[in-house]
Amino acid sequence: MTGKPRIALGPCLYFWPRAETEAFYARVADAPVDIVYLGETVCPKRREMRLSDWLALGRELAGAGKEVVLSSLTLLEARSEIGALRRLCDNGEFRVEANDVAAVQLLREMGVPFVGGAFLNIYNAATLRLYRREGMQRWLAPLECDRDTLAALLTEAGDDAPETEVFAHGRLPLAWSARCFTARYHNLPKDQCGLRCLDYPEGIPVHTREGEHLFTINGIQTQSGRVCNLLPQWRDLQRCGADVLRVSPRPQGTQALLAALDRTMRGDDDALAAVNEAEVETCNGYWHGDAGMAALRD
Structure with a gap:
């Protein structure tokens, strides 16, 4: 591989008010990021932004020179969600990230190329080739995929x-459930949650009895407590086949992080230092073939 990996900003995994969401992406338009993923991937009740709103944002970002991708829900639970998924896949303007096999099927039927999300569970070259035949042009490797496995898989696929993308920074989205943990935290029924996720712009921390930040509750999604940070190993990711590095949006510091990553890949080895020092709970264990929450040095 020649050159440096491209930088992608993944879909926002949290539920922010519409005004804050629009302000966030207005700043992203000026950030050194190549690819921007838009859309709701966690909960269909989060309707501050409709498809038409995401499309409008996408047009603005595309006008700023970004490649725009619309991301689909990861867990589908109702027939109405299939209808919304169909409209997303048939948007006619932007590529779609398929986070569920239902999205893959719809996009294949429409003859539309797509990006494969990490939760399609692609763990071997045969599966990678199958999705490639279905129209997948880029894929996000599974979050627990270690560097040796990724390199071997890509070598076998030839x-x-x-194109290969790796989740390089952010709280790892680990699991989804039909139960909403944020609603349960407030002793509310899921269907009468009052959209309490709006009160937690980066989820609810879950600590062990010893005080360790183990998980983060984000509606029906469970995330890691620690922030995955593979950015200092960006050259290693590139050697193993990563064409794109994904940064997951957070309420604070995302634009500064993107700028620091861009400067680092242009030769400023100190650019990420201050950003990394400000992050007290990080992990990179999966990439090194260890426990996911481990923080290891090369």
């Missing part, structure tokens, strides 16, 4: 391998 020329059949699509």
Whole structure:
């Protein structure tokens, strides 16, 4: 691989008010990021932004020179969500990130190329080739995929391998459930949650009895407590086949992080230092073939 990896900003995993969301992406338009993913991937009740709003944001970002991708829900639970998914896949303007096999099926039927999300569970070259034949042009490797496994998989896939993206920074989205943990935290029924996720712009921390930040509750999604940070190993990610590095949006510091990553990949080895020092709870264990919450040095 020649050159440096491209930088992607993943879909926002949290529920922010509409005005804050629009202000966030207005700043992203001026950030050194190549690809921007938009849309709701966690809960269909989060309707501050409709498809038409995401499309409008996408047009603005595309006008600023960004590649725009619309991300689909990861867990579908109702027939109405299939209808919304169909409209997303048939948007006619932007590529779609398929986070569920239902999205893959719809996009294949429409003959539309797509990005494969990490939760399609692609763990071997045969599966990678299958999705490539279905129209997948880029894929996000599973979050627990270690560097040796990724390198071996891409070597086996050879020329059949699509463009490869790696989740490089942010709280790891680990699991989804039909139960809403944020609603349960407030002793509320899921269908009468009052959209309490709006009160937690970066989720609810869950600590062990010893005080360790183990998980983060984000509606029906469970995230890691620690922030995954593979950015200092960006050269290692590139050597193992990463064409794109994904940064997951957070309420504070995302634009500064993107700028520091861009400067680092342009040769400023100190650019990420201050950003990394400000992050007290980080992990990179999965990439090194260890426990996910481990923080290891090369």
